[in-house]
Amino acid sequence: MIRVLLAEDQGMVRGALATLLGLEEDIEVVGEAADGEEALVVAERTRPDVALLDIEMPRRNGIDTAAELRRTLPDCRVIILTTFGRPGYLRSAMEAGASAFLVKDSPARELAAAIRRVLAGERVIDPALAAAALSAGPNPLSPREREALTAAADGSTIGDVARKLHLSEGTVRNYLSAAIRKTGARNRIEAVRAAQRQGWL
Amino acid sequence: MIRVLLAEDQGMVRGALATLLGLEEDIEVVGEAADGEEALVVAERTRPDVALLDIEMPRRNGIDTAAELRRTLPDCRVIILTTFGRPGYLRSAMEAGASAFLVKDSPARELAAAIRRVLAGERVIDPALAAAALSAGPNPLSPREREALTAAADGSTIGDVARKLHLSEGTVRNYLSAAIRKTGARNRIEAVRAAQRQGWL
DNA sequence: GATCGGTGATGACAAAAGTCATCGCGAACC
DNA sequence: GGTTCGCGATGACTTTTGTCATCACCGATC
Numbered sequence A, B: 001m002i003r004v005l006l007a008e009d010q011g012m013v014r015g016a017l018a019t020l021l022g023l024e025e026d027i028e029v030v031g032e033a034a035d036g037e038e039a040l041v042v043a044e045r046t047r048p049d050v051a052l053l054d055i056e057m058p059r060r061n062g063i064d065t066a067a068e069l070r071r072t073l074p075d076c077r078v079i080i081l082t083t084f085g086r087p088g089y090l091r092s093a094m095e096a097g098a099s100a101f102l103v104k105d106s107p108a109r110e111l112a113a114a115i116r117r118v119l120a121g122e123r124v125i126d127p128a129l130a131a132a133a134l135s136a137g138p139n140p141l142s143p144r145e146r147e148a149l150t151a152a153a154d155g156s157t158i159g160d161v162a163r164k165l166h167l168s169e170g171t172v173r174n175y176l177s178a179a180i181r182k183t184g185a186r187n188r189i190e191a192v193r194a195a196q197r198q199g200w201l
Numbered sequence C: 001g002a003t004c005g006g007t008g009a010t011g012a013c014a015a016a017a018g019t020c021a022t023c024g025c026g027a028a029c030c
Numbered sequence D: 001g002g003t004t005c006g007c008g009a010t011g012a013c014t015t016t017t018g019t020c021a022t023c024a025c026c027g028a029t030c
Helices: A011-022 A036-046 A062-072 A087-095 A109-119 A127-136 A143-152 A158-165 A169-183 A188-198 B011-022 B036-046 B062-072 B087-095 B109-119 B127-136 B143-152 B158-165 B169-183 B188-198
Strands: A002-007 A027-033 A050-054 A077-082 A100-103 B002-007 B027-033 B050-054 B077-082 B100-103
Touching: A002 A011, A002 A036, A002 A109, A011 A027, A011 A109, A011 B011, A011 B109, A027 A036, A036 A050, A036 A062, A050 A062, A050 A109, A062 A077, A062 A087, A077 A087, A077 A109, A087 A100, A087 A127, A100 A109, A109 B011, A143 A158, A143 A169, A143 A188, A158 A169, A169 A188, B002 B011, B002 B036, B002 B109, B011 B027, B011 B109, B027 B036, B036 B050, B036 B062, B050 B062, B050 B109, B062 B077, B062 B087, B077 B087, B077 B109, B087 B100, B087 B127, B100 B109, B143 B158, B143 B169, B143 B188, B158 B169, B169 B188
Parallel strands: A002 A027, A002 A050, A050 A077, A077 A100, B002 B027, B002 B050, B050 B077, B077 B100
Antiparallel strands: none
C-alpha cells in the first residue's frame, strides 16, 4: 500500500480527493491537513510515502512545506498540486525538492497515476509547463524589490510600504520603479499582476 | 435517484466531486461540464434534477448560468458551489434563483446533504454568510462605475479605460473617483480589492 | 412640474506615482 | 585591485491620479 498525506485547505476538495484516492486499491490516505504547518505535524506522526501539497494554503505555503518536509523526512516524496501553473511556482517547487508538479486542471485520473510514477522514482511534470518555466528564465526581482511589490499589492501607498519595510519613501519608489521596469509593466498594478502571473511573488 | 449536473472548470476537482457523489446510493451524476456554456447544453440534454454550479468559470460564470437555467429548465434546482463566500456573490446567486449556496471550505459530506435538502424544497445557506450579505447592503456602484473599475483592475491607465469604454478621460476619472469614495478606499487598487471582496464586480 | 440619480463632459487644482542621476556602503567575484 | 550587484538614500523632475465644482441631458418618481 502507498501511504499518502493530503494537504489542501478547501475542505470539500480535500474530502473529495481523499475519497477518490481511497478507491484505488494500492493507495491509502493516512493523513489529511488543512494547511502547511498541520501537514508537517501530521507527516511527522504518520510517516507517509508521498505528500500531496497544495501551494496556496494558510500559515505555511506548499513550497515552504515541501522544503521543510525534504529535510525532516527525506524518504517522503513530494507532489505539488496547484490551481495555477505558473512558471515560477514550478521552478520553486523543483528547487524545494518536489518530485511532481500537477495542476488541478488536469483530469482526476492523473493524480493516482502520478503518485505511482513518483513512487517508481520518476518525475512528473507537464512538458509544456516545463518549457514555459525554462523560457521565462529565473526571477529577476531582488528580494527587496519583491518585498516592496508584495507590500504594494493591496493598494498601499508608498508611505505605507515605507513604514512596513522601515525604509525611506524614496527608496521604496526606487524599488517599485525597478520592479516596474523589470516586469515590463507601465505601473505598479501591472507589475504586481505580471509578477504574480510568473509566480515571482 | 437524484439526477445531478456538475459544472466546475478544474478537471481534478470536478472528477473528484463526481466520484464522491457517485458513491451516494441515491445520487447519480448524469452530466459534467467545464464551463457555463457547456453546462447549459448538457443540462438541455440530460434534464437533471439539480445543477451544481461553480461561480468562477470560463465563457459564462455560474451566476449567469444559474439565471439562464432557471429560464430554460424551471424544474431544475440550482446549487452554487464557490471558492469565495463573498456577500455580493450570495446576493446575486439568490437573485438568479439559486436554492443553495455552498463554499468549498465546508466539509465534503455537506455536499450530498445539501443536494437532498434542496430536493426536499429547502434552501441551504450558511447563516453567518447570510448575515454578512444582509449587513453589507446592496452593491452601491452604478453600472458604469463597475465597468470602469473592472476595466482598471488589470493596471490599465485612465486613457486605456477611456478607449475601452468610449468615454473621455475626465469622465473615467470621475467614475473611478466615485468608486473609490463609495468603497471607502484611498485609491483605485484598494477600490478594486474592496469591491472584489464584497463580490461587487 | 419638481426632484433625483445616472450618464457624459470640462477645467482647475492638489496629491501621488514614476523616472533619473547620483551618492555611499559592503559583499562577492575575477 | 577593480568590477559588479544589492541595499539604502536624496533631490529634481514629469506624468498620472484623484478631487471638486459645474454643466447638460434623460428618465423615473413623487
